[in-house]
Amino acid sequence: MLEFMRVYYILSKVAWAKALENRSQVIIRMLSTVFPLLMMVVWLTVVNQVGPAANWQRSDFIAYYIGATLVYRFTFTFVVWEWDRDIRTGDLSFKLLKPIDPFHYFLSEQIGWKLFDPLLLVPVVALFVWVSPEVHYMIGLGKWIAFFISIIVGFALSMLMSCAFAMSAFWSTQSSSLYNLWYGVGQFLSGFIAPLPLFPENIRSIANLLPFRGLIGFPTEILIGKLSWPEIWLGFRVIGFWIIAFFIIYRLLWRYGLKKYEAVGS
């Protein structure tokens, strides 16, 4: 176990080193961090022009999107593109030759980035909270703990969902496109475009059962104190279901995909 931790430590460090080596990538990531804040600007304009939407005040939107900025950074993963590239080009071979499952490479690299990102995020979030005195996250210790757990399970869900989709690269050259399509629909139902409580009841009840809410809406709603404990428990159960489902799909496809793998390119 200790040796395994060492592998994670080294690979995460490498992710850091790569991040620091690619300064342009750091700037791009910093800019992409503010995507949810752009949605906030849109909603604030709406509130200014037509008044509060579904009882959501200006301060609610600010609190929601600052929270979503934080959550998005931690739950967003880009492993599907990495898997896809590795399988199509045959670079997966190098990972397959090593005595650890390739999943650990991808996971440790993501963890490395997740530990790096707060350096970029903290100044942005701190600035917004500072200029918006009406924003506060006084939700009590219990809900703060629930929020942190929701971020971790949101990240796990995002990883496994990406991995499950990425396995299609063993059969098709379009796995990234497939995932982009899925994720595009998902952004609508995740709470990124608009907070889910603003949606009509029927769409909301469907979104509550889909995996996407776990990536942004669910943790953020906990953070801004919009969810009761029964709603929080239900959210965790839905995420737990999807984590197990995507894990099973991913591992099954992995097992069959490896037989199909042609280790091209040499």
Add this chain to the structure above:
Amino acid sequence: MDFAQQSTAAHSSRPQINVQHLSKDYRVHHRLPGLSNSIRAIFRRQYEVIHAVQNVSFTIEAGEIIGFLGANGAGKTTVLKMLAGLLHPGAGDISVMGFTPHKRDPEYLRQFTFVMGNRNQLLWDLPASETFLVNQAIYRVPDKEFRETLDELITVLELTPLLTKQVRKLSLGERMKCEIAAALIHRPKVLFLDEPTIGLDVTTQAAIRDFIRIYNKKYNATVLLTSHYMRDVTALASRVMIIDHGSIMYDGDLYSLVERTAPYKLLQLTLQRPIAVEDLLLLGEIESIAGLHVTLRVAREQIKEIATSVLTTIPITDISIEEPPIEDVIRKIFHRGDVYA
């Protein structure tokens, strides 16, 4: 550092690599260029089945260096990939050190390495030393052993000036040396080397060849090597396997192959003065004439007799007897498609 002078381990009685009736087919999708053909291919695809490897069997003992020869697309790399567990065999059995490669037992993966000469496993944007550290962690190499191995590799492959440079800034030869070092950090017992010297200058090729020989001696490592540079094979391997169209055509001693394929030797003469071609033809077939330098092909069984006669009958300043170049022999085999198994 006496890398070459360490003792070698005892040979085991069971073959270290045992391949029986191995076959592998690929299904290749054909599509003509152009948009209309792309659209057509969505609905109707044309496939061709390629028999990449057909009923291949061989065994290899620990410590052997085998040259694995064959034209492009002959099936060499496919066999190596199956030995490394990257590809599942279509049929047949493979056992390497008692493991079935495609099951990818971590214990097995810790004991071999696979160098692909035209691929890069090093972390592209970072210095090679970072990859060494990653591999140390992944292969669980203890710190002391890691430092020892790395020191050896740095000395023999002359890596010191390369360690702090970003991999993408290294030349091909420099990168290949680092690739080999990264692949050997865990001191593997079996080395699958697929074109390890491809594209390198002769000095670097020689350095890598020397290194492979030293590593083989020190660790009694088994080496299965493919190369298009015949010098790699002649310098390192005493046994060769020739594969063509997925089947093994020859498996055996390199020099027996030469004897069988080329039943002659080359008699090289430097004449004191020009002599008539008819007189030379009495000695053997003329391979080349360049001024006073003459090369004749003489049947192996007659070489001694003819050479003795030359010394007494023809005015020469120098004489030597050579084996025909192995490159020529191999080229001839591929050209004729002979079967020597």
